[in-house]
Amino acid sequence: MLSRRTKWITGLAAALLAFGPVSACASQDSPASGESEETPSASGPEVLDVTISGDDASPLGKRVQVGVGQTLEVNIEADAAGELHVHSKPEQEVEYDAGESTHELTFDKPGVFPMESHDLGKVLVTLEVR
Amino acid sequence: MFLDAHGVGGAKDLPIPAEYAIAGACAALAISFTVLALAWRTPRFNVGARPTPAPRFVARIVDSAWFVALLRTLGFAFFLYVASAAIFGKDLQINPLFGVFYVLLWVGIVPLSLLFGPFYKAISPVRTLNALLAKLSGTEPGRGLRDYPARLGYWPAALGLFAFVWFELVYPFNSELWPLRLWCAIYIAIMLIGGAVFGNRFYEHADPFEVYSSLVARLSVWDRYDGELVVRSPLANLDLTPVKPGLVAVTAVLLGSTAFDSFKESSAWLNLSQGGSANANWVNFFGLTGLIVIVGVSFSAAAMATVVKKGFRRRDLPGAFAYSLMPIVVGYIIAHYLTYLVEFGQQTVIFLSDPYSTGANLLGTGDRAINYWLTYHPTFLAVIKVLGVVLGHVVAVIAAHDRAMKLLPKRHQLTGQLAMLMVMVAFTIGGLLLLFGA
Numbered sequence: 001m002l003s004r005r006t007k008w009i010t011g012l013a014a015a016l017l018a019f020g021p022v023s024a025c026a027s028q029d030s031p032a033s034g035e036s037e038e039t040p041s042a043s044g045p046e047v048l049d050v051t052i053s054g055d056d057a058s059p060l061g062k063r064v065q066v067g068v069g070q071t072l073e074v075n076i077e078a079d080a081a082g083e084l085h086v087h088s089k090p091e092q093e094v095e096y097d098a099g100e101s102t103h104e105l106t107f108d109k110p111g112v113f114p115m116e117s118h119d120l121g122k123v124l125v126t127l128e129v130r
Numbered sequence: 131m132f133l134d135a136h137g138v139g140g141a142k143d144l145p146i147p148a149e150y151a152i153a154g155a156c157a158a159l160a161i162s163f164t165v166l167a168l169a170w171r172t173p174r175f176n177v178g179a180r181p182t183p184a185p186r187f188v189a190r191i192v193d194s195a196w197f198v199a200l201l202r203t204l205g206f207a208f209f210l211y212v213a214s215a216a217i218f219g220k221d222l223q224i225n226p227l228f229g230v231f232y233v234l235l236w237v238g239i240v241p242l243s244l245l246f247g248p249f250y251k252a253i254s255p256v257r258t259l260n261a262l263l264a265k266l267s268g269t270e271p272g273r274g275l276r277d278y279p280a281r282l283g284y285w286p287a288a289l290g291l292f293a294f295v296w297f298e299l300v301y302p303f304n305s306e307l308w309p310l311r312l313w314c315a316i317y318i319a320i321m322l323i324g325g326a327v328f329g330n331r332f333y334e335h336a337d338p339f340e341v342y343s344s345l346v347a348r349l350s351v352w353d354r355y356d357g358e359l360v361v362r363s364p365l366a367n368l369d370l371t372p373v374k375p376g377l378v379a380v381t382a383v384l385l386g387s388t389a390f391d392s393f394k395e396s397s398a399w400l401n402l403s404q405g406g407s408a409n410a411n412w413v414n415f416f417g418l419t420g421l422i423v424i425v426g427v428s429f430s431a432a433a434m435a436t437v438v439k440k441g442f443r444r445r446d447l448p449g450a451f452a453y454s455l456m457p458i459v460v461g462y463i464i465a466h467y468l469t470y471l472v473e474f475g476q477q478t479v480i481f482l483s484d485p486y487s488t489g490a491n492l493l494g495t496g497d498r499a500i501n502y503w504l505t506y507h508p509t510f511l512a513v514i515k516v517l518g519v520v521l522g523h524v525v526a527v528i529a530a531h532d533r534a535m536k537l538l539p540k541r542h543q544l545t546g547q548l549a550m551l552m553v554m555v556a557f558t559i560g561g562l563l564l565l566f567g568a
Contacts, residue, residue: 061400087140089473089505109505112142112395121302122404126395130144130508 045071045104050124052078057117057124065128072105072127086127088113142395143469143505146512151566154516158523158558162551165527166544173536175369181353181360189359198252205253215485216314221307222487229478231310232298235339237471240463243343247352250343256318257333257340260325274329283335283375286324288383290317290338292422295387299394300414341380345371345456349525368529371453378426378448381455385557386422388462392564393421425557429455432553436546439539450537451550454529458554461522462561465515469504476500515565523558527551 046066051058066072074084076096084094089111094103107113107129115125183189191197212230219225242249251257257271264271293313303309317338324332333340348371349364371377393399394414403413430448438444476498483496491497504511530550538546 060404061397063397089141089502109502110144110508111505112144114140114395116140121410123400126397126400128144 045073047073047075048125050074050076050078050084052076052080052082052117052120054079055120057120057122059124061123061126063126063128065130066107068107068110068129070106072107074103074105076101076103082117082119084115084117084124086113086115088127088129142392143511143515144508145567146515146562146565147509148566150512150516151562154520154562155559157520158562159555161520161524162527162555165524165531166547166551169528169531171535171543173532175366175532181355181362181366184352184359184361192359201252202258206255206258208253209255209258211482211485216307216311219307219485220487223305224481224484224487225307226478226481226485227307227310228305229474229481231314233471233474233478236294236298237463237467238475239339239343240346240460241471243346244350244460246347247350248340248344248347250337250340251333254333254337254340256321256325256337257330259318259322260330260333263322263326270329271325272330274325274327274332276327278328278331278335281375283377284341284380285376286336287338287341288376288379290320290336291342291380291383292387294338295383295390296415296418299387299391300411300418302411335374342384345380345453346460348453349457349460365525365528365532368453368456368525369532371456373449373453375449377452378430381452381459382422382426382429384459385455385462386425387418388459388466389425389560389564390418390421392466393417396567428553428556432549435549436534436538437542439537442537447537451530451533454526454533455557457522457525457529458557458561459522461518461520464518464522465561465565468514468518469511472504473500473502516562519558519561519565523554526554530554 046064048064064072074094076084076094077100078096078098081095081097084096086092086094086105088107089109092105094105094115096103107127110130113127113129114123115127116123184192212227215225216227219227239250261271297304297309297313301309321333321337324336334344335341348368350367351361351364353360353362353367353370394403394417399417403410403417406413429452433448433451434444436447438447477500479493479495480498480500483491483493485492531547534543534547534550
């Protein structure tokens with residue numbers, strides 16, 4: 001009796017195993033770039049536009065990919081002066097004045113770093129550096 | 131410029147590659163069913179033979195009065211040092227209190243307890259304070275005014291752990307000094323009152339850090355048998371976790387909060403919590419509580435989805451199986467906080483040299499640089515994470531299987547485990563998805 005049950009369960013396991021990877025792979029269009037240790041040799045800067053007015057900001061929670069060593073160009077349009085904190089290693093700050101301004105950031109370590117306005121208490125962008 | 135900067139860095143690891151997540155998920159699934167189909171049919175852990183005594187010299191040191199006193203003194207000296215930074219230090223990011231609280235204590239508990247057993251109990255500053263107060267008043271520290279009510283079990287610890295994760299993950303001013311001071315002051319006050327009323331039994335059940343440490347220590351090789359120091363396989367040791375009310379809640383808080391920590395960084399959650407008109411703190415509060423409830427309820431439902439032996443109450447099953455979630459908790463914590471522990475831990479050791487932010491270098495660690503080796507090797511890190519999660523899952527499944535052999539009626543030992551197995555697989559795949567996609 002036990003062996004029959006064992007067989008049944010093994011069969012179920014085999015079916016799930018066969019089905020699992022197939023469905024997982026089918027839903028994936030392109031293979032993810034797993035070799036994140038290779039530094040992307042992107043030459044041009046990544047551009048990011050940020051708008052801040054009052055208690056509102058845009059974007060809110062967007063993900064932006066940047067290469068290690070690549071320049072991130074942040075164009076800020078703000079109605080008042082303020083600061084953005086980037087929780088990278090080590091942390092970086094962007095101080096901006098009212099009006100339009102452009103700032104450049106680079107990252108020497110990979111990771112996922114939120115860019116936050118502490119005045120608003122909001123995460124504007126999450127930077128994915130690889 | 132440091133004034134309003136966060137005390138705890140928001141930096142996270144890169145997501146693990148998709149192939150790793152899929153491979154980990156498939157391994158978890160395959161191993162689960164292999165265990166179910168092929169593993170032993172009679173309970174194997176802690177049946178019969180006496181455990182192996184620990185090596186004599188280890189036992190002699192651990193049991194000696196001077197060693198116990200030394201650990202207590204070191205623990206209390208460290209506590210006083212950090213407390214002085216909390217009281218006299220400045221509200222700056224470089225105040226070591228933040229790192230000691232969020233990293234060395236909270237995350238450090240896991241590896242230290244895995245290696246050395248219930249270490250927090252040995253160094254617990256609140257136990258030391260209680261003992262000192264008892265000495266002053268001429269009472270016995272082990273005994274309080276009343277017996278600790280058994281039906282409370284671990285519930286006070288579950289509440290304390292929730293208070294911690296809420297403070298760490300939801301409370302918006304968690305990187306400022308005064309709220310953290312207040313949190314610690316309330317913790318110490320409750321611990322001292324509880325210790326005075328219920329004696330040392332209170333700390334075993336209600337001190338969130340001690341309960342966390344002692345539960346993880348069940349996965350170490352150290353235990354006591356008739357007062358003697360013994361070594362056991364971590365699986366056999368885990369099997370002896372005391373079954374008490376509130377254990378499901380403790381594991382649910384630990385697992386749910388770790389999941390929430392990843393989840394709240396995702397774009398989807400950021401859009402939801404920040405985009406609408408709702409207060410982000412409340413949204414995060416409900417997100418955290420929701421995940422904890424989902425973990426607790428789905429686990430309990432799965433544990434109860436079986437036929438039980440005559441005379442055994444179905445609602446006792448979640449508690450009886452809850453300990454088997456601890457390995458999943460430990461695997462999750464290692465995967466989520468390894469870099470944080472290693473890198474912010476180093477940062478904290480550096481900050482500890484300057485407790486009052488005066489530029490001092492008291493411990494000689496102030497001019498050390500942080501080693502970012504882990505961050506520079508994301509592939510290695512991803513492998514460690516997937517291995518941690520999958521290994522935790524395997525140990526959990528084996529533990530639950532052995533318990534099922536003990537508790538479930540013979541005819542339902544296999545089918546009775548299916549729901550539990552599926553929930554564990556879901557937790558593990560969920561954890562891998564968060565590591566991959568958050």
